[in-house]
Amino acid sequence: GAVVSQHPSWVICKSGTSVKIECRSLDFQATTMFWYRQFPKQSLMLMATSNEGSKATYEQGVEKDKFLINHASLTLSTLTVTSAHPEDSSFYICSAGPSTDTQYFGPGTRLTVL
Amino acid sequence: AQSVTQLGSHVSVSEGALVLLRCNYSSSVPPYLFWYVQYPNQGLQLLLKYTTGATLVKGINGFEAEFKKSETSFHLTKPSAHMSDAAEYFCAVSDPLGNEKLTFGTGTRLTIIP
Numbered sequence: 001g002a003v004v005s006q007h008p009s010w011v012i013c014k015s016g017t018s019v020k021i022e023c024r025s026l027d028f029q030a031t032t033m034f035w036y037r038q039f040p041k042q043s044l045m046l047m048a049t050s051n052e053g054s055k056a057t058y059e060q061g062v063e064k065d066k067f068l069i070n071h072a073s074l075t076l077s078t079l080t081v082t083s084a085h086p087e088d089s090s091f092y093i094c095s096a097g098p099s100t101d102t103q104y105f106g107p108g109t110r111l112t113v114l
Numbered sequence: 115a116q117s118v119t120q121l122g123s124h125v126s127v128s129e130g131a132l133v134l135l136r137c138n139y140s141s142s143v144p145p146y147l148f149w150y151v152q153y154p155n156q157g158l159q160l161l162l163k164y165t166t167g168a169t170l171v172k173g174i175n176g177f178e179a180e181f182k183k184s185e186t187s188f189h190l191t192k193p194s195a196h197m198s199d200a201a202e203y204f205c206a207v208s209d210p211l212g213n214e215k216l217t218f219g220t221g222t223r224l225t226i227i228p
Contacts, residue, residue: 006157032214043204043220044158093157097214101146101165105157 003027004096006106013084014114021079021109023050023094029074030096034103035067038091050077084113116141116207120219128227133192135222137179137205140186147188148206148216149179158204164188165210175199200226 003026013019023033031052036044048069049057056069066088068080077096081088089112097103121136139145146165150158162173169181175198179190188205205219 004157034215041223043218046215046217049215091155095158095216101163101208101210103148103160103214103216105150105159107157108155110155 004094004104004106006092006094006109008109009107010110010112012112012114015085016083018080018082019084019111021081021092021094021111023077023079023096023106025075025096025104028096028098030077030098031074033071033077033094033096035069035077035079036093036095038093038108040091044093047079081111084111086113089113116145116209116217118205118207118217118219120203120205120222122222123220124223124225126225126227127195129197130194133177133190133195133199133224135190135203135205135224137188137190137219138186139188139205139207141207141209143209143211144183146208146210147179147181148208149173149177149188149190150204150206151175152202152204152221161190161203195224195226197226197228200224 005024007022033050035047047062050069050071052071058064071077093108094106095103117140119138148163149161162171164171164181172178177192204221206216
């Protein structure tokens with residue numbers, strides 16, 4: 001079946017540094033990818049919609065200058081957490097799908113900011 | 115706007131017993147409905163989905179769900195629970211005419227009692 005990968009699977013960084021997370025669709029092209037954030041024992045909250053070749057669409061309350069999204073190709077979207085702080089520590093998950101009724105989720109990236 | 119309500123943040127059932135996880139939705143248009151399962155520190159895996167057609171949908175691992183428009187429900191069931199079913203389950207809804215964006219419920223943690 002279709003697979004979505006994320007890299008890295010976990011990352012620890014110091015406060016004030018930036019962290020880049022990659023999301024790749026391995027066997028299909030995705031003009032749209034989604035980035036979610038999940039706090040411990042909570043549901044997924046959509047952060048933004050990543051659009052290939054254009055600007056991402058951010059959900060209300062999500063700082064676009066802090067969470068930079070780049071969708072440079074039909075198989076790759078990146079999320080960069082800029083000037084990370086401890087409150088940015090979370091589980092970040094991306095999804096992509098070959099059609100409107102099928103979304104595949106990546107395995108997630110656990111970010112810990114010290 | 116769409117929303118999903120999952121009744122019961124925690125459900126415990128004995129091994130071999132019926133599993134019933136409840137999901138109610140709100141949508142201004144006929145929705146697409148999904149159930150996902152998440153194991154610890156992993157991404158989400160699609161269990162089943164309803165788009166159109168038959169209202170009783172069968173998924174992986176013996177799970178099924180029935181779309182009841184009159185009750186705006188999409189409850190997930192499995193006749194006989196297995197220890198490996200212990201996980202977090204999320205119900206989600208999307209707008210077929212929208213941009214594939216999923217709205218998730220708050221999740222239900224299923225515990226299986228030996």
